Amino acid sequence: MLTPDPSASGEQAFDVPRHVAIIMDGNGRWAAKRHLPRKLGHRQGVEAVRVIVRAAGEMGIRYLTLYGFSSENWKRPAEEVSDLMGLLRLFIRRDLAELHQNGVQVRIIGEREHLEPDIVALIEEAETLTHSNDQLKLIIAFNYGGQNEITSAVRRIAREVKAGTLDPETITQETVAAHLDTAGVPDPDLIIRTSGEKRLSNFLIWQSAYAELVFTDVFWPDFSPERLKEAVLEYNMRDRRFGAVGEPVKS
Template identity: 65%
Template sequence: MSQPIASPAVALAPPRHVAIIMDGNGRWAKARGLPRNLGHRQGVDAVREVVRACKRLGIEYLTLYAFSSENWKRPQSEVAGLMDLLRLYIRRELDELARNGVSIRVIGNRSRLAPDIVALIAEAEAKTRDNRTLTLVIALSYGGQDEIVDACRRIAERVAAGALRPEDVDTNVVASHLQTVGIPDPDLVIRTSGEQRLSNFLLWQSAYSELIFVDKLWPDFSAQDLADAVGEFQRRDRRYGGSGA
């Protein structure tokens, strides 16, 4: 059963879009003498809790960094275990997510994924496309640098074809060629495990995001930790390069 979330003292608007770098599954398992994949399995429980918490907190978009383009370098057994977890998560959670108004969207390079996973993703996206309570964006086989390079390549092709003038290329044009088109930039980026870097995650989109680094490992991250991060976000003064009041 979900635990009640202690709300911030001041009732301010929550971030519209929260993005999370879910870090620390392997270290969580190592600290307990367990295989790394058991840490990843425990991390799935944290995903479930945070998704439910977003709905209660009024967050409209949640992006989770599930598997980076660099994660393919990990041992084959670990990668296979992560992919099995993804299959299990979609199959087990899809009906509940759909019932609760959650729309699923996956960003990243699908060409490296197994065909059955690509089919599961397509099914999940199609089944939840019209839901509006929460958009759950899963970054899978994703890298921010690759995303920007791909956008630049497609813009260059349009310029070469005469469909776009070089002087018309601006931030809006670039954003419209990113995989996150139609999704607002994250207001808040959270990283667990105490590491303090973006690790190639939403590099363009997080230009003005508030960053919060949490010492807890991802499997220990709770709904209350999310609420605490939201409270910290609400206390910050976002100036977007301006001087403020």
């Protein structure tokens, strides 16, 4: 793990997890609390994304995964779904140049079959433009569901077995991981969920096996760099043994 130099601020050094994943929850309740339309909560949530992506890079986090739109979110009212799709368009069009300039690599995971063609084109543009960047890997889970991801991975593995290119006796955990949307991305060390809910909601089901979980009551639009640091400090208080006995294992 990376250890930032705190000398400038006089703060105590702490270990920064390599991969942080965040379930961005509470936009609607943030808006309701202020007697505002839900769509304004989602828009404020996008502003929080911009702030946290910048803060994660400055902290030395190497991988940041954000749960933007789940495969279950299609059950929401059509107007709200349309607003969420529009916000993805806005985020990519407005912020892609800055992300690229700052060395951020953008990767979108999740199913693309039901997305509008212009959104798919924007996703592909973002991934292609930033492919070689290596300062921060930003993974956005959009139209994503963990169970769907595992099912698709099993389906791909089954095709390879049927084609005779894969011996079922050689299938390992690494084989499955290599067929997931997150292939090549290390499993998250820390998963944060905002808004006070305490569940994963079908997010990174396979990858979260040994992640540390931090739940905060703060709604996502109010989640600040200070709150991110608090979560990282709590992560530092955990002993990560990965089923072993003895000294904690550092990632």
